[in-house]
Amino acid sequence: QVQLEESGGGVVQPGRSLRLSCAASGFTFSSYGMHWVRQAPGKGLEWVAVISYDGSNKYYADSVKGRFTISRDNSKNTLYLQMNSLRAEDTAVYFCAKEETMDAFDIWGQGTMVTVSS
Amino acid sequence: QSVLTQPPSVSAAPGQKVTISCSGSSSNIGNNYVSWYQQLPGTAPKLLIYDNNKRPSGIPDRFSGSKSGTSATLGITGLQTGDEADYYCGTWDSSLSAVLFGGGTKLTVL
Numbered sequence: 001q002v003q004l005e006e007s008g009g010g011v012v013q014p015g016r017s018l019r020l021s022c023a024a025s026g027f028t029f030s031s032y033g034m035h036w037v038r039q040a041p042g043k044g045l046e047w048v049a050v051i052s053y054d055g056s057n058k059y060y061a062d063s064v065k066g067r068f069t070i071s072r073d074n075s076k077n078t079l080y081l082q083m084n085s086l087r088a089e090d091t092a093v094y095f096c097a098k099e100e101t102m103d104a105f106d107i108w109g110q111g112t113m114v115t116v117s118s
Numbered sequence: 119q120s121v122l123t124q125p126p127s128v129s130a131a132p133g134q135k136v137t138i139s140c141s142g143s144s145s146n147i148g149n150n151y152v153s154w155y156q157q158l159p160g161t162a163p164k165l166l167i168y169d170n171n172k173r174p175s176g177i178p179d180r181f182s183g184s185k186s187g188t189s190a191t192l193g194i195t196g197l198q199t200g201d202e203a204d205y206y207c208g209t210w211d212s213s214l215s216a217v218l219f220g221g222g223t224k225l226t227v228l
Contacts, residue, residue, distance in 0.1 A: 047217035104168035
């Protein structure tokens with residue numbers, strides 16, 4: 001069964017850090033680009049970052065560039081999102097997603113909630 | 119405000135047809151493929167259409183996609199109450215080197 005499962009969310013103070021993980025199963029993880037997408041409460045989808053199948057290429061949304069880092073460990077079938085200097089506006093459900101093509105995501109995790117609050 | 123523009127809401131009666139538009143520019147929709155997602159309340163998005171008009175396995179042919187110039191359209195025929203959801207378009211923006219999503223459209227089946 002093709003599956004993505006996020007973990008690592010929680011409540012964190014502004015300026016602090018958090019690392020999200022996304023465990024993949026049921027497909028050849030090392031063959032696909034992977035993305036993080038977030039959704040603030042009551043708001044629409046916002047793309048966060050992408051990493052190529054081998055980790056050699058990474059792109060970020062302007063809103064997180066310089067603060068967030070996407071990475072992957074193909075030996076562990078796991079995707080990561082290191083989030084530093086967190087702000088209140090980073091509060092959202094964070095989804096990891098497998099790409100079918102560069103801009104089409106066919107498999108999504110259930111999401112993990114990140115709340116940035118003092 | 120999203121770079122890709124969608125109507126905030128659309129509505130139609132059961133059994134009818136509805137279309138949802140997504141407007142962009144030459145750096146995104148005009149030169150890249152468009153995908154569409156359905157998000158039911160409290161769930162993760164689900165891919166409905168990719169590469170402008172292709173349906174993943176398991177998506178019924180009631181859902182269709184098209185693209186013309188810098189705009190794309192999602193069509194849903196034979197509306198069912200279970201189709202009530204938020205719908206998002208998405209594409210790559212070559213100038214921004216980023217994936218863009220539309221602001222989302224809430225479909226109400228009256």
